[in-house]
Ligand SMILES: Nc1ncnc2c1ncn2[C@@H]1O[C@H](COP(=O)(O)OP(=O)(O)O)[C@@H](O)[C@H]1O
């Protein structure tokens with residue numbers, strides 16, 4: 241499926257009741273620290289699911305469990321109907337889980353275009369001997385995937401920086417390139433870890449627009465960690481709230497906003 | 512204003528992805544290749560200016576070609592994949608000795624002497640095999656620790672080729688001589704012919720290396736180098752990326768080793784591939800530019816030219832200095848340059864070249 245086809249065909253959002261990912265009773269410890277403590281929630285196909293909570297609540301750790309970078313000591317993760325005790329990173333990637341990082345984790349020595357092209361790695365098939373010659377299947381791969389990446393570059397409006405080494409880009413653009421790289425994987429589930437942290441208002445608005453557009457036009461399911469409550473309330477279908485590694489609330493933005501425990505957690509009421 | 516891409520529009524992605532997207536660069540490279548393959552050999556044949564004796568050809572040009580090839584190999588591993596290696600000399604040695612074994616035949620398994628090109632390629636493949644083997648620790652350790660592991664490879668193979676007589680066909684002196692250099696039935700004997708062989712290998716493998724680093728596998732190497740965690744979460748497998756870098760890198764280094772032994776030395780001892788060679792190659796890629804094929808050439812040229820420059824210049828100025836001073840001076844300059852480059856311009860000469868070109872594109876209007 242090409243990106244433009246997707247853009248033309250799907251304009252309405254397709255939030256379903258089908259569960260794409262379910263996390264059950266996940267507990268993750270680092271030595272004495274319990275980063276996640278018996279948390280369960282699910283993500284439905286097509287929705288934007290926010291994960292919020294104060295610093296150190298275990299949000300990033302949760303994403304790391306979902307894509308197999310951390311292995312929880314207890315609990316199960318069910319993705320696309322398959323239940324696992326632990327995910328493995330490249331399995332998660334090949335099954336369509338992509339992510340961005342809280343602290344930008346781009347490949348700094350490479351250009352924007354090459355960064356995005358790495359997102360296509362798993363979809364390229366030419367063997368190393370064809371690549372040596374850069375002919376036949378290898379050249380076909382390069383051209384086909386370049387075309388796909390160019391569509392994403394258009395989509396995220398980063399045409400002007402495609403040949404710039406990403407290390408030289410300002411922070412806001414780096415975040416955008418990181419999103420582009422994740423999108424190049426054509427993910428079914430996109431994990432965004434604070435995609436708007438450190439951005440100014442205008443950049444935030446752009447990023448919000450891109451997230452909504454990705455969800456709408458590609459039908460990508462999104463799990464979003466974000467601190468800006470306004471953004472969370474506007475973007476997300478459902479919100480899960482973590483505090484000290486535990487889940488304290490789960491529901492629509494309105495339900496969560498009026499939940500006493502959430503208000504306490506955010507206003508710092510003593511426990 | 513001669514050097515511009517103005518008016519050169521790319522109408523397809525294939526066009527945009529060629530090695531030298533700017534037409535002037537392309538013409539420049541064709542000219543350079545024409546010069547190297549046609550003009551220089553003619554000059555050599557007629558003993559024009561620098562080729563009045565064979566000195567320039569044998570002591571500078573030939574080593575430059577072969578060490579550039581080795582530097583490309585080192586750069587793939589160190590510059591592109593970010594895996595530091597101090598064992599390059601060992602992989603050159605494996606290439607040289609195994610090419611020798613295949614070239615003289617391995618009677619124990621009834622293998623007759625192989626044609627020289629095949630022997631050289633098999634030498635490269637043997638180096639690739641041991642490269643992968645000694646690359647295995649890279650899956651667990653990084654940086655300094657990996658450097659030490661590769662250093663172990665260096666000392667191990669130094670010892671093997673000195674002590675295991677099988678590799679030297681039980682020659683009492685321990686030194687071995689290259690088999691007859693028959694390339695496709697044509698006997699290579701003169702310096703010009705050696706030059707052509709080395710140049711052909713270099714051109715071929717430089718192109719192969721360039722194709723790899725700008726393709727899928729090259730992006731995987733660089734991704735592992737720049738941010739291994741992110742790479743892994745994108746489905747790049749560190750095992751495949753790192754070991755393929757070790758394999759390709761040692762293959763090319765092994766070929767260079769075989770060429771060094773056969774074309775440059777003719778007769779050699781294990782000492783020819785000791786730790787000093789490893790360090791020299793590492794200096795070449797650091798000074799020339801980590802992660803740049805062009806940088807490998809620049810680094811090799813610099814390191815080979817410096818001692819000559821240091822000998823000739825003071826002599827011209829009437830300040831005679833001893834060879835000993837030259838070699839000390841050389842170490843001082845290498846040391847200083849490496850510190851300077853690592854701190855100021857980690858991408859080496861290749862980056863300076865690129866900056867120069869960007870300036871030239873703007874010239875004469877810098878804004
Ligand atoms: N790799 C790690 N090693 C040790 N402790 C960790 C590690 N990763 C996270 N933690 C701990 O787990 C807790 C949750 O961290 P994190 O998931 O980053 O929180 P959040 O993203 O919600 O701010 C913190 O107390 C943090 O110190």
Ligand SMILES: [Mg+2]
Nearest residue numbers: 299300301342
């Ligand atoms: Mg976090």
